[in-house]
Amino acid sequence: MDSVNPDHPPLRVTPATPHVWMFWGTALWGLLIFVAMFVGQIGAIVLLVAERGLPVNLASLQLVGREPQALALSVTMGLPATLAAVWLAIRIKQASFVDYLALHWPAWRQLLFGAVGLILLVLAWETMSRALGREATPGFMADLLKSGRDKGAAMVLLFAFSVAAPMSEEVLARGFLYRGWSASFLRVPGAILLSSLVWTVVHLQYDMYFLAEVFTIGLWFGYMRYRANSLWLTTVLHALNNLTAVVLTMWLGV
Template structure:
C-alpha cells in the first residue's frame, strides 16, 4: 500500500487558512479603509476646485469645501472609495464579500426592536440636552443643513447624510472592523466596544458631549449587529437616525 511506502508518504490535510483578518490585520486594513474614505472625500473637493479653475491650495480647498453642495458630494464620493478598499481586503482573504460583512436581510422584528431602542436612546439624550440647556444638534450642522436647504442642495445633503454616510461608516465599523475583531481575542463584546470607539473618533468634529452620544448609539448598533447578524440592519438604523435629524433640522427647525 502507498501509505506504507516511504517513497509515497500519505497526504496530510492541513487546516484551511482562516478567511478573516484577526486583530492586527483588521486594525491595519481598517486604517487603510479610513484613509481611502478620506481620499475619496477630499478628491471630490479637489475636483470641484479644479473645475472652477481655482489653484489647488489650502485656501481654495477650504473655500470650496465650506459649500453645502461640495460637502455633500464629498461624503457621497467617500462611499465608493470605502467599498473598493473593503472589497480589496476581503478579496485578499478569498472570502465572500456578502458573508464577511454579514450583508443579510434582518427580520421585521429585528428592525422594529432596533428602531425602538434607537428612539429611546435618542430621546434620552434629547431630554438630557434640554435639561442642560444644550442644543440637540451641533450648531455647525444646523447652519450647514439650513444653508443647504436655502441654496437648493437639500436632496443632495439628504443623499449624503442619510444614504452615503451610513453605508460608508457601517461597512467600516460594524462591517469590517466588527467582523475581524469579533473573531480575535476581543470576541463580540470587545469588538462592539472598540468598533464603537473607532466610529466615535470618526466624528471628532463634535464636542465631548455629542461624542458621548455618538458612542452610546454606536454601542447599540454594535449590539444589534451581534444580535441580528445583519449589517443591513445597522445601515438601516443609522440611515433612520440621520434621516430624522436632517429632516427635523432642515424643515422643522429641530
C-alpha cells in the same frame, strides 16, 4: 505502509487559510479603508477646486469644502472608495462579500426592536441636552443644513447624510471591523466596544458631549449587529437616525 515507504511519503495537509482577518489584520485594513474613504472625500473637493481654476491648496480646499453642494458630493464619494477598499480586503481572504459583512435582511421584529431602542436612546440624550441647556444639534451642522436648504442643495445633502454616510460608516465599523474583531481574542463584547470607539473617532468634528452620544448609539448598533447578524439592520437604523436629524434641522428648525 505508505507512511514508512520513502517512495510514498505521507501526505501533508496544509491548514486552510482563515477567511477572516483577525485582530491586527482587521486593524490595519480598517486604517487603509478609512484612508480610502478620506481620499474619496477629499478627492471630490480637489476636483471641484481644479475645475474652477483655483490653486489646489489648503485655502481653496477649505473655501470650496464649506459649500453645501461640495460637502454633499464629498461625503457621497467616500462611499464607493470605502466599498472598493473593503471589497479588496475581503477578496484577498477569498471570502464572500455578503457573508463577511452579514448583508442579510433582518426580521421585521428585529428592525422594530432596534428602532424602538434607538428612539429611546436618542430621546434620553435629547432630554439631557434640554436639561443642560444645550443645543440638540451641533451648531455648525445646523448652519450647514439650513444653508444647503436655502441654496437648493437640500436633496443632495439629504442623500449624502442619510444614505451615503450611513452606508460608508456601517460597512467600516459594524461590517468589516466588527467581523474581524469578533472572531479574534476580543470576541463579541470587545468588538462592539472597539468598533464603536472607532466610529466615534470618525466624528471628531463634534465636542465631547456629542461624541458621548455617538459612542452610546454605536454600542446599540453594535449590539443589534450581533443580535440580528445583519449589517442591513444597523445601516437602516443609522439612516433613519440621520434622516430624522436632517429633516428636523433643515425644515423644522429643531
